[in-house]
Amino acid sequence: MEKHFEIINQCPLFRGITDSDLSTLLKCLSASERRYVKGDIVFMTGEPVTSVGIVLSGGVHVVQEDFWGNRTILANVRPSGLFGEAHSCAGTEKLPISVIAVENSTVLLIDFKRIITSCPSACSFHTGLILNMLRIMAKKNVFLTQKMEHITRKSTREKLLSYLSAEAQERGTSKFEIPFNRQELADYLAVDRSAMSNELSKMQNEGLLSYERNRFNLKLEEN
Amino acid sequence: MEKHFEIINQCPLFRGITDSDLSTLLKCLSASERRYVKGDIVFMTGEPVTSVGIVLSGGVHVVQEDFWGNRTILANVRPSGLFGEAHSCAGTEKLPISVIAVENSTVLLIDFKRIITSCPSACSFHTGLILNMLRIMAKKNVFLTQKMEHITRKSTREKLLSYLSAEAQERGTSKFEIPFNRQELADYLAVDRSAMSNELSKMQNEGLLSYERNRFNLKLEEN
DNA sequence: AAAAGTCAGTTGTTTTTACAACAACAATTA
DNA sequence: TAATTGTTGTTGTAAAAACAACTGACTTTT
Numbered sequence: 001m002e003k004h005f006e007i008i009n010q011c012p013l014f015r016g017i018t019d020s021d022l023s024t025l026l027k028c029l030s031a032s033e034r035r036y037v038k039g040d041i042v043f044m045t046g047e048p049v050t051s052v053g054i055v056l057s058g059g060v061h062v063v064q065e066d067f068w069g070n071r072t073i074l075a076n077v078r079p080s081g082l083f084g085e086a087h088s089c090a091g092t093e094k095l096p097i098s099v100i101a102v103e104n105s106t107v108l109l110i111d112f113k114r115i116i117t118s119c120p121s122a123c124s125f126h127t128g129l130i131l132n133m134l135r136i137m138a139k140k141n142v143f144l145t146q147k148m149e150h151i152t153r154k155s156t157r158e159k160l161l162s163y164l165s166a167e168a169q170e171r172g173t174s175k176f177e178i179p180f181n182r183q184e185l186a187d188y189l190a191v192d193r194s195a196m197s198n199e200l201s202k203m204q205n206e207g208l209l210s211y212e213r214n215r216f217n218l219k220l221e222e223n
Numbered sequence: 224m225e226k227h228f229e230i231i232n233q234c235p236l237f238r239g240i241t242d243s244d245l246s247t248l249l250k251c252l253s254a255s256e257r258r259y260v261k262g263d264i265v266f267m268t269g270e271p272v273t274s275v276g277i278v279l280s281g282g283v284h285v286v287q288e289d290f291w292g293n294r295t296i297l298a299n300v301r302p303s304g305l306f307g308e309a310h311s312c313a314g315t316e317k318l319p320i321s322v323i324a325v326e327n328s329t330v331l332l333i334d335f336k337r338i339i340t341s342c343p344s345a346c347s348f349h350t351g352l353i354l355n356m357l358r359i360m361a362k363k364n365v366f367l368t369q370k371m372e373h374i375t376r377k378s379t380r381e382k383l384l385s386y387l388s389a390e391a392q393e394r395g396t397s398k399f400e401i402p403f404n405r406q407e408l409a410d411y412l413a414v415d416r417s418a419m420s421n422e423l424s425k426m427q428n429e430g431l432l433s434y435e436r437n438r439f440n441l442k443l444e445e446n
Numbered sequence: 447a448a449a450a451g452t453c454a455g456t457t458g459t460t461t462t463t464a465c466a467a468c469a470a471c472a473a474t475t476a
Numbered sequence: 477t478a479a480t481t482g483t484t485g486t487t488g489t490a491a492a493a494a495c496a497a498c499t500g501a502c503t504t505t506t
Contacts, residue, residue, distance in 0.1 A: 046392070086364040090361035096389060130357065141364055145367065149287065151374050155463090157462095161291075164290070169268070170319065182484060182485090191463080193484090195464060198485080199463095213483085379493070415494050420456080
């Protein structure tokens with residue numbers, strides 16, 4: 001497992017924990033390293049999940065399969081990436097998703113109870129780990145809430161304005177750059193790219209805003 | 224503050240904590256009770272937030288105001304309801320939302336740092352509190368992720384199928400009831416009610432599913 | 447029992463969006 | 477430099493969605 005220490009350290013769950021402590025901590029957590037070959041199922045839909053996973057090598061997909069068998073990839077997790085934290089913490093009884101190895105992979109599994117239960121030897125790292133976990137989920141929460149805010153708007157225009165407005169406010173200026181190209185923005189807002197481009201054009205004509213590539217400028221009134 | 228103990232106890236943050244302990248705990252947390260008159264601002268957009276709030280009486284709105292001043296109500300928090308937990312935990316520097324008293328209200332504010340920092344007297348409740356917080360955020364996380372999964376679909380049909388499919392899988396049966404009426408479902412999926420009703424009709428005609436009021440039955444193939 | 451209210455489905459119309467195809471331009475690579 | 481690839485904007489068309497208005501079934505209130 002030692003050879004993966006670098007990867008593990010990059011995982012936000014272990015932020016602030018030194019290499020020398022890591023070994024003790026992992027033992028204390030009874031973390032277990034598992035190998036999967038391409039196509040293997042790490043977590044299975046419908047089953048309960050009690051562990052969080054960290055990809056050490058290879059990669060896994062978080063996928064969802066609907067009633068009719070249509071499969072959607074929800075996430076692509078790469079080395080040092082975390083998965084299953086929300087469900088194992090929330091105590092989900094039937095996983096609504098599956099986790100599948102997309103190539104030969106190694107994964108570190110940690111029983112969630114172990115993370116939140118102080119060990120008999122009262123190792124001081126649990127607290128740090130729990131706080132890391134808290135922060136990870138809080139950030140994801142904020143992210144999802146913001147995105148939801150944009151996506152729940154009915155029209156493309158409203159989605160765009162909601163998103164651009166939020167960017168402007170976060171930066172505290174009406175001139176700003178966005179971290180997406182058009183296709184990425186369209187995917188983020190769940191709309192068609194060309195329709196979105198079109199809507200941007202219209203808004204520019206109407207004097208609501210101006211832009212060039214990923215530089216935007218929001219305008220109050222028409223001036 | 225004692226008169227609000229019942230309300231506080233109903234807050235998921237204090238789950239598992241007895242009334243007799245509550246008093247000690249609140250003191251340890253330096254929880255402060257604040258009064259607001261209708262229209263007062265509890266948290267202000269653009270400012271950092273370091274506390275979580277619990278509504279004791281009255282009620283607050285979490286609102287978002289965009290660049291052009293259009294206001295949206297994101298949440299309506301009633302007594303025993305929690306707000307600000309994700310942002311105060313994530314360390315958001317500029318709050319993207321405001322919290323406003325919709326009537327004369329009392330609110331309990333707790334500094335987030337106090338929650339996550341073990342007090343000198345090593346009161347044992349912090350751990351419980353932190354775990355409650357973890358679980359609250361994890362559940363919200365799961366909820367948001369699932370909803371996002373449905374809403375990011377482009378067409379009304381896809382949104383419906385994604386949602387209904389998830390319900391069926393969660394219950395482990397193709398016949399189930401949903402906890403929404405049509406208008407609520409339409410709001411949840413961010414689509415127009417009549418258009419949604421229409422789409423449901425079409426799908427029933429096509430033999431994909433059948434329904435009556437809020438009882439649904441998903442069907443494999445046409446049979 | 448009548449009246450009012452709620453809820454779901456239906457229809458027709460208008461508006462919006464997706465989709466497809468292409469042109470202009472920029473950036474990258476050979 | 478030429479060729480290739482990627483990105484953005486534009487246009488036309490077809491499909492989908494929103495919107496508005498109305499019906500009928502069922503509930504609750506008076």
